[in-house]
Amino acid sequence: MADPMQQARELLPCPFCGEANHLLVEHLDGTIIHPAYQVRCDNCGASSGYTDRSCAELWNTRAALRSAPEWQPIETAPRDGTRILLWDADRAEPVFGRWIDDGTRDFAPMTHWAPAVAGPAAARPQEASDA
Incomplete structure (x- = not known):
């Protein structure tokens, strides 16, 4: 080690x-x-x-970002259920989520958003019938 x-x-x-x-x-x-x-x-x-x-x-060896997230004002976030990064202003950290603000929920103030980071492409495990 x-x-x-x-x-x-x-x-x-x-x-x-x-x-x-x-x-x-x-x-x-x-x-x-x-x-x-x-x-x-x-x-x-x-x-x-x-x-x-x-x-x-x-x-x-984890998936690397091409660059840091480009944070945008929350007012411009997609509202169609797309998974995005949200900036939680209370905790001062990013969280994954979906922005569907219909005005009826009481939630932490999300002030900015960025597109979700894609994970690494993983090879599918070989199925038992292929072995």
Whole structure:
């Protein structure tokens, strides 16, 4: 297992929000003999999940953003149920959701939106009949 401080220096920006300066390498409590670490973005909360291997490698091989999200005023958000990123002003962080503001709900103030980030293209597992 590589040194956690060395791993922190090797991290690429968050693939979800583009943050590069607030990435944390966290140790899983109780894993002393076989330590496990994860990378967590302190801006949007995305994480690599705990691993006893290189958490930097796991983090860095995730889907990368072409650029940081282009935030737009909430008034311009699609209202057709399209999945988008919403900026939760109370929590000061992005959340995934759908903007269907009909004026009847009491919800956190969403002030901006951006198109949802596409995930990586995953290969389909081979079906049993193909094996």
